[in-house]
Amino acid sequence: MSGTLGDLGEFGLIGALTERVPPGKHVPLGPGDDAAVVAAPDGRVVATTDLLVEGRHFRRDWSTAYDVGRKAAAQNLADVAAMGAQPTALLIGLVGPAELPVAWALELYDGLRDECAVVDAGVAGGDVVRGPAVMISVTALGDLQGRAPVTRAGARPGDLVAVAGWLGWSAAGLAILGHGHRNPRAFVEAHRRPEPPYDAGPAAARLGATAMLDVSDGLIADLGHLARASQVRVDLVGDLFDVPAQMRDVARAMGVDPLNWVLTGGEDHALVATFPSGTALSARWRVIGRVHPGDGVTVDGAEWAGTGGWDHFGG
Structure with missing residues (x-):
């Protein structure tokens, strides 16, 4: 579809976007009313939200x-899986400026739809607003299926500390892009489009x-958040990490x-979990x-020198 958001208008845009994303089997009432209805068979709803600017x-x-x-869908769906x-x-x-191409918004929703399809979820609704820059707010909902969170x-x-998924791939991809390159593509694609191990969370x-x-x-x-919440110390063993040869080369x-x-x-949106010692872990957990x-x-056994990760309001 050609033109801009300003050409299409608010309600034309809403119509074009909702046609792009099916609500899915968990949404008995999707877009079109003041609010959607999402099934919660467990009687509890897991909810999380993120902003992308x-x-x-x-x-x-x-x-x-x-x-x-x-990416916007993945980082929120991963939070649900992590519970x-x-x-x-x-x-x-x-949120987007009036001059934003309609095609960009439609492709964005194609990405949201396809990532939701990985976990059999849907898009229940939302809102569109004119603003000076593109911003995306995503709220994800989930069902505990009778389990404790x-x-x-x-x-x-x-307890053992184990991880499912990749670590360091997105950071390597960001560094590659920051140096003006596009290869190795595996790391660049990991930054652009993470692949969380969703099913590992419920498992x-x-x-x-x-x-x-x-x-x-x-x-x-x-893990610092986990250590504080659990009032424990987490000790990582450097030799246990899988660092691909190509990452070492980069x-x-x-x-x-x-x-x-x-x-x-x-x-990367890998999942990291603690398990009682002796738990028989599947091969996907390291x-x-x-x-x-x-x-x-x-x-x-030693403190890590330097920052432990990203802080939006840090120096």
């Missing part, structure tokens, strides 16, 4: 609208995970330590450390 979370010269849509829940629906808020507060001394809950979260700001930073060319990307890079009495996060 152009220039801060994405750049239109680095990512397509479709990529941004996949041990099944994602059911998204609510989307879109897996919070950050249940880790106990002696971890069924295995008896004591605490869990998704890695959005950096492993050390995010890091060497840039003069950086690839372990820094793995430990402090965000936006043990990377243990829980001890104390506080904070250490690497090979």
Whole structure:
């Protein structure tokens, strides 16, 4: 569709966007009324929300609208999975200037739709507003399916610390883009369009995970939240991390330590969880450390020198 948001108008845009995204099986009443109705068979609803701001979370010269849509959905759906829940629906808020091409907004919603399809969720509704820059608000809902939520507060001394998914790939991709390159594509695509291990969240809950979260700001930073909530110390073992040879090559060319990307890079949306010692973990979970009495996060028993990850209001 050609033209701009200003050409199409608010209600024309809403109509074009809602045609793009089916509400899904968990939404008995979707867009068209003052509010949607989302099924909650468990009787409880898991809810989370995020904002993406152009220039801060994405750049239109680095990512397509479709990529941004996949990423916007993924980072919220991963939060639902990290509670041990099944994602059911998204609510989307879109802010954009009147001169934004309609085609960009439609491709964004194609990305949202296709990422939702990975977990059999849908888009229940949302809002559109004119503004000076592109901003996307995503609220994700989920169903616990009769299970207790897996919070950050249940880790106990002696527990294993394990991760499902990639670590450091998005950070490597961001560094590659920042240096004006587009290859190796595997890392660049991981930054543009993360692939969280959604099904590992509910699976971890069924295995008896004591605490869990998704890695959005950096492993050390995010595990710091878990350590504080659980009042424990998490010790990571450097030799247990899988650092691909290609990542090592890229890091060497840039003069950086690839372990820094793995430990402090965000936006891979891997899931990290703690499990009672002796839990029979599937192959998709890699043990990377243990829980001890104390506080904070250490690497090979020592404090990590430097920042542990991203802080929106940090220096």
